Amino acid sequence: MAVSRRKFISGSGLVAASVAAFPHIARPADAAATRSGQKPSKIIHLVAxxxxxxxxxxxxxxxHLSRKRGLAWLNLHRRAGAHHGLMDxxxxxxxxxxxxxxxxxWGSGSRIVNGTVNILPDGRELTTLYELFGQAGWKRGLVTTTEITHATPAGFATKGLKREAAESIATQYLDRGVxxxxxxxxxxxxxTKRKDKRDVYTEYRVKDYALLNESADLAAAPLDKRWLGTFAASHLPFTVDHTHDTKLAKSIPTLAAMTQRALEKLARHERFILQVEGGRVDHGCHMNDAAAAFFDQIAFDEALEVCLEFQRQHADTLLVITTDHSTGNPGLNGTGLRYGLSxxxxxxxxxxxASFSEILKKLSPPEERDKKPEPVTDPAKIAAIIKEAIGYEITPRRAKLLVPFIKKxxxxxxxxxxxxxxxxxQLMANYTGVGWTSGAHTSDYVPISAIGPGAERFAGFIQNTDVFRHYTNLAGIDFRNPESPLVGAVSPDSGILSPHWMA
Structure with missing residues (x-):
């Protein structure tokens, strides 16, 4: 157990290293002391x-168990100058x-239909936050553990699309010059992978982007160029997989490492806005995979620690930390006499x-071009695969309950x-105590915290669209997008419903 813990926290040295990584401006010891009414020249928006x-x-x-300290986000609740609220x-x-x-x-100040990106139901496209900030001379960054074309980064910079239009999102980033x-x-x-066979990498290179493919590229990336870093074919691995695979750990950067390098680059400019997303927390929750979700949340917190250190050294930085929705609504249940077993x-x-994603690859191997592997249906083999990944001994009788779902x-x-x-x-809840309500999103109001110039605007109970208005107002940008009235219900044949598994 001690070895795996050490592996997991080995990247936390980034936080200490970041103290020396941002020497650009001498600032007071605690940037929380900024006076009310000041406006930021740097904005960092973090999303778990x-x-x-x-x-x-x-x-x-x-x-507390794995690294002997709690989360920086919760410690922020004890810090003077930080503000906290809930958001609809x-x-x-x-x-x-x-x-x-x-x-x-957040990216347009308008509520839109699920499954779309910055477009109203009548087809009107919305002007994005990153278009406005770019026109105002701010530098812009997007950092995520998902595909860079995924929904959360796309919402700040692209428009007029369905969220699945990843190839178009990739080219819109180039058009925006993020x-x-x-x-x-x-x-x-x-x-070779795009449906239209368009050589988008070359187009980025021509526009003076440095193309980054692995951790070493990121570490050596030239600060005088724009950066496009794509470190995996699809999403970056879950932290629990990244930690236990030496090849992944060496080749793919953590969210904290990407965040630190992004800040080192962007801090060379007077004004910037950066979105940092811990996107795979959501994926772990969709899968009802407690280890995948919670260790990715801890990895997100290590990126937050990097940002907090940057904000401490740069008093003109507004740092906002939130989430976009809840998924699966897990809970640690009271188990045993007086809940002593929990x-x-x-x-x-x-x-x-290993994550459930890795277990799935073994239980139900993906189809290959010339063959269709048979899923594993022998309860003893299922139990062995689960024990190897999770460390729990399950009975063949329990393993047998999974067979119909393996066979769909x-x-x-x-x-x-x-x-x-x-x-x-559900099966693993017997061994971890963590139960789930579903594999879908839920309607919870979400927490939001902020520190730095303008942080007081995010206190209390706010609406999601307020974030756009606060950011533009703080940047001195006078703009408002059109809005549509709320839709009471959506029929199944309207063409805009999406599967419940939506990241």
Whole structure:
């Protein structure tokens, strides 16, 4: 157990290193002391995608176990000058938002229909935050653990699309000239993978972008060029997989490492805005995979620590930390006599060596060009695969319950649990104590915290669209997008409903 813990926290040296990484401007010891009414020249917007308050709570509890300290986000609640609130994230079409509508509400100041990016139902395209900030001379960055073309980064810079239009999002970033792009999604830039065979990488290179493919490239990236870093074909790996795979750990940067380098580059300019997304928290919650979600939340917190150190040294920085919605609504349940078993079960998360995503690859191997592998249906083999990844011994009788879902023939009592990963989550709840309500998003109001010039605007109970207005106002930009009235309901044949598994 000690070895895996050390592996997990080995990247936390970035936080200490970041103290010396931002020497650009001499500032007071604590930037929280900024006077009310001051305006920022630097804005950092951090998003833990899919995080509920329960996810935040359990990640903090797990952080105490795995690295002997809690989360910086919660410590911020004890810090003078920080402000905290709740935010209503509903979309135009539902009380339950998806990530594209959520990010677009911040990125345009208008609520839109789920599944779209900065466009109203009547076809009117919305002017994005990054268009306005670019026109005003601000440098812009997007950093994520998902595909860089995914919903949350796209909502700040692109428009007129469905969220699935990743290839178009890739070219819109180029049209906007976004200075820093770091994440996954290589397949949407590579001419051999794109449907239109367009050589987007070459187009970026011609526009003076440095193309970054692995950690070493990021470390050596020239500060005088714009950056396009795509470190995986799709999403970056879950932290729990990254930690236990030496090849991944060496080649793919952490969110904290990407964030630190982005700040080192952007800090050379007087004004910038940066979005940092811990996007795979959401994916872990969709899968009902407690270890994947909570360790990614801790990794997000390490990126937050880098930003807090930057903000401490640069008093003109507004730092905003939030989430776009909750997913799965997990909870650590009271187990055993007087709930005394709960801490012991929860500590079993420290034994996990692989995400549910990796388990799926073994239980139901993906189809290959010339063959279709058979799924694993032998209960003893299923139990062995799970034990190797999770560290838990399950009985063949319990393993047998998964077989219909492996074969995609399962009949759950609750329809929103009709996936193999949700069934794995239910099974694993017996060993971790962590239960789930579904594999879908939920309507919770979300936490938001802020520190720095303008932070007081984010206190209390606010609406998602307020974020756009606060950012533009603080930047001296006078602009308002059109809005549409809320849609009471959406029919199944309207063409705008999406599957419940929406990152």
């Amino acid at each position: 995608d899919g995080m509920s308050l329960a996810t935040l709570s359990m990640a903090d509890q797990l952080a 994230m509903r979309s135009l079409s539902s009380l339950v938002t998806d990530s594209s509508a959520a990010s677009s509400s 200075e820093v792009l770091l994440g996954g999604g290589r397949k949407f830039f590579d001419k 801490p012991l079960l929860f500590s079993n998360l420290l034994e996990v060596k 023939e399962g009949e759950p009592i609750y329809n929103l649990m009709n996936t193999l990963t949700c069934q794995l989550g």
